[in-house]
Amino acid sequence: GIRVWRAAEEVIAALTDAGWEAVYVGGGVRDLLLGRGAKDVDIATAAPPEAVMKVFPEAVPTGLAFGTVTIPRQGIGVEVTTYRREGGYRDRRRPSQVEYTPKLEEDLGRRDFTINAMAMSRGFRLIDPFGGLEDLLAGQIRAVGDPAQRFAEDALRMVRALRLAAELSFDLDPSVVLALNKQVKDVRYVAVERVLGEWRRLVVGDVDKVARELAACGFLEWWTGMPVGRDRGLQVAAVWGRACRRLPRDSALRTGVLLWMLGCTRQHAAAMTKAWRASRLFQRDVITWWEACHFDPLRAEPGDWARWLYHLGRERAEMGLRVVQAVRGYGEEEEMASREAFRRAVEAQPLWDRRDFATEFETLCRAAHIPPGPLWGEAERALREALLNGQVANDPRALGEYLAHWVRGRRKME
Ligand code: ATP
Ligand code: MG
Incomplete structure (x- = not known):
């Protein structure tokens, strides 16, 4: 919120007073223009890291290798990163070296998407050499430069494109879709934790918006390890996307539902979440929701209800009902009937907890x-x-x- 901007403003002021050019960049600027409250606002500066450390003796060198230091201000850590261009890329992963530059435009040019490649001066003047604002207004995810090349440099950007589209409810530019279809296999070279991080943000967004592309490019098959084929993949993705509109924004829940819809076994679902190096909690929750999907509220006997409710626990019971209603695509009548059965079962539940x-x-x-x-x-x-x-x-x-x-x-x- 506003505290984040106030803290960032103080940092920019101090850098400017010391004679250095410094601007707001990246997600913070994008979110401000979108009217979304920013979690953090990043600052970029022409000052090399040592100079930043001199202006702020309290600065913490949190990412010195990448030119980033963090300045504690009003209980917030403000990240300041020296303008840089990125040197050669190896194995489609991270840049093999970091080079600083005094030119803001070069720093913006290394960023992934136009909407993430805008800067704003302290006086709120927008610096937008790649047409980010236009894409923001059009709701478009467009790469800075040639997407094929940018994705070849860093394959994570493909997942980021999908995540941003879901998170912001934006469209992927056709050039991005094209490159995605050709190069998505390279995502296997990316550290799985980073893909998982993007995935968890993607699935709590507007899944419907990207469901088609997720399946069409082959990402979904690869990520879930379910070789369902293109047509079936597209079909399941569409159903899942629609169901997500009715599902809570919970990443484990939506992932569990997807795995169930793809026909995963419990064993496969467990192996997959483990291979993603997800936390124990996330692994467990995915399985819980995968399991919850099997329940048929219109056919269940009292004992089935009791076991299902117990398995979910009191806090998640209501969510469980919404899940089965969504995955079974219930209409109004079935929804009412299942809610009534649910109400009765909850009232009669003999045991919620050991x-x-x-x-x-x-x-x-x-x-x-x-x-x-x-x-x-x-x-x-x-x-x-x-x-x-x-x-x-x-x-x-x-x-x-x-x-x-x-x-x-x-x-x-x-
Ligand atoms: P949020 O903080 O909401 O995730 P963000 O845009 O700030 O959004 P970060 O991951 O914090 O995302 O990255 C900060 C900025 O760094 C981005 O806005 C983008 O300009 C740039 N960036 C991040 N990852 C990449 C990447 N893989 N390739 C190129 N630029 C990137
Ligand atoms: Mg950020």
Whole structure:
């Protein structure tokens, strides 16, 4: 918000007072023009990093190799990067060297897309040598220069193009689409974490806007490891895009839904998220939502409802309903019927959490003389299943009796 701009303004003022040219650049300028609140505003300057460090003794050299230092201001870290052009690229990844330049235009020329290649002076004069404003007004993602060449330099830019289009609800320029179709295979040379980062932002955006291109260029097949073929890929992507309009903006949720729609097995979905080097939490959530999709609210028995609700947990139950409604493409009537069934199931839900047994589980086990150890885990599962299936009521006596009965049966088996 405005605090970010206030902090950045202070930094520009100090640099200008020291005699250095300094401007706002990149995403911050783009977002300001779009009327979107900026998370951060980057500053570019003609001053070399050492000179920036001199103006701000408190500066932190956060990315000195790339000419970036961070200046703490009003609790915000303002990034200042020296104007640079980028030297030769190797293996379609990062520039092999960084060269500084005193010319702002060269710095803007190395940036990926025209809407990201605008600068603004302290007096809010726009510096826009590549027609970024025009593309911003037209809602277009266009490369700075020849997209084929820019994507050959850095294949991540292809994923960024798709992400920006989704995030801003913009169109990809036809030249970008063309290059994407030819070169998307090069994305495999990019560090998978970086692709995942873009992916997670893409899927919480306007997926519908890019669903077609995602599938048509082959990215979706490669990324999900599901060789579904072009036609089927396009079809699934379209359905997924439409479903996303009704889905919460949750990256794991939307990813899980996609994997389910593509016909992934649980094993495949787990292997894929692991291969993306996603966090444990993200991996787990994707699987949770993949699983949630299997549920059919109009056919489910009370026990199915109970298990499904338990699996999701109280906080996510409502979201779960929205997911199945969206993936099954429910119309108004089915939506109402499923909501009603949901309401009833929620009301009747015998158990939401393992901590919600009417008597503390340990107390129950001690009373039934079950020794601590692996048997407790088994007992807990049995008790939970019985509760969810409606075979036992969640009150202290019923639970105690059930467990005593269970352990007798268990001992007989041994
Ligand atoms: P946001 O902060 O919302 O992600 P952003 O545009 O600031 O948007 P960053 O990843 O922070 O995105 O990058 C800052 C700027 O650096 C971009 O606006 C763009 O000008 C440039 N940039 C980032 N990545 C690349 C890249 N791979 N190739 C060329 N320029 C890039
Ligand atoms: Mg940024």
